[in-house]
Amino acid sequence: MRDVVLSIISICLLLLIVVLVLMSPGGGGSAYPIPPEQIRTLASALESQGLYDQAVSQYKKYLDAAEIPIEQRANILYRIGSLYLDNLHDYENALASFLEVSHLYPQAKIAPEAEKRMVRCFEELQRGGDAQRKLKQLTDLEAEEEEGTGPVVAQIGDRRITRDQLERELNQMPENQRKYYDDPQKRRQYLQSKLFEELLYDMALRKEYQKDREIRQQMRRVEKMMLAQKVLREEVNDKIQVSDGDIELYYKANQDQFKIPLTAKIAHILTSSQEKAEEAQKAVSEGMAFEQAVQQFSEDNASKSNNGSLGTISQGSQYVPTVGQAPEIVERLLALDAQAVSEPIQSEKGYHLFKILEKTPERIQTLDEVKQRVQSLVGQRKAAELQDALLQRLLKAEKVKIFDQSLVEPAEDAAPSAEE
DSSP: OHHHHHHHHHHHHHHHHHHHHHHSTTTTSOSSOOOHHHHHHHHHHHHHTTOHHHHHHHHHHHHHHOOOOHHHHHHHHHHHHHIIIIIIOOHHHHHHHHHHHHHHOTTSTTHHHHHHHHHHHHHHTTOHHHHHHHHHHHOOTTTTSOOOOSOEEEEETTEEEEHHHHHHHHHTSOHHHHHHTTSHHHHHHHHHHHHHHHHHHHHHHHTTGGGOHHHHHHHHHHHHHHHHHHHHHHHTGGGOOOOHHHHHHHHHHTGGGGEEOOEEEEEEEEESSHHHHHHHHHHHHTTOOHHHHHHHHOOOHHHHTTTTEEEEEETTOOEETTTEEOHHHHHHHHTSOTTOBOOOEEETTEEEEEEEEEEEOOEEOOHHHHHHHHHHHHHHHHHHHHHHHHHHHHHHHTTOOOOHHHHHSOOSSSSOOTTO
16 A cells, blocks of 8 residues: 555656646756746857857747736837848848838837848849838938929829929039030930939838948048038138238238249240251251241241241240240240340250230239139138138137157057047
8 A cells, every 4th residue: 555655656656747847947958947037148159250150059949938918019029020130141030020010019228220231131132113202201211302392293102202302402513514414415314314323222221231340431521521620610611701901911021922024935946957957057047937938947846837926925924835845945045035046056856046016014913813813822821811710719618638659659658548
């Protein structure tokens, strides 16, 4: 009797153990179930080592085993979807994960981000229409654009581009460039290029290129530059005032800046030998017109059709047309009077007989001639002064320190390290 009782008790204990094992996480796979947080730690470790398939598997096990708040559960699902999308390129499973977040946990903070990521999933699955519709639900692509009025010139889905929107863009161009598009065919080509740009932009948004680190850095640099320029306009450019007195004072104090040097228009006869140049000189001295001598003696066909005319030389310049850099020739020719003919002068090109066609003496431009230029110069000087004053004020207000020693070599005490 005692043996029977012991047998019954043993069977009951065994059944109890089996039930306890089956009820434990893992369904009897282990007598010592792994705590959920350890599973999550394992998933994170697998992800950090690039084992993305295994990480997804462990994240899913964690969701099955853990009793966690809705917000945390949505975050894990979003992480799974991101691994599928960014690392495994499994766009169907990524879409399924984001849909699960969106539909099961719509109140979670991560839900809007999950919907945005669905756009890229659609795009990668070549479901462009679904991607565009989803993107339209999430954001108004025209929110920051000026609304157009007037006739519609093109349409992208439900988005309309009007003639006045096109005109506004064209009017931002320089006048000569804008006139190019007065031709209807050229205007149509410009419209097509803008449509292509818009379509590429839409596609980039669907591919989430706006999240690309390099692009975001470039956009940040452009944004900083534009904002800084706006402040500079308000604090410097808009405060510049140039009076007539300022203009006159600058003009009188800087006369050398408005000096027009001595100039001369010249012509030449070019020959390959000194003998032929002397022959041409003799013919001119005996009464032959210089223009006739050019046709008879010159070997420079380029200037021959223009009676040997070369253009202008000026004091302070070393350049002689056709000859090149020749400061000695410039000096000799400017010493001649108008209509005078030089002696034969040798250069790398050959032997020249120059004539001074016209000579303009050095002079100072009048204030009326240079008033606009002077106004600009005074404005630039005032802008530099205002900008320097602004810089000094900001350096002081923001308590800026510049460690010159660190610019050229490592310094132990001169500046704090980046880690401090």
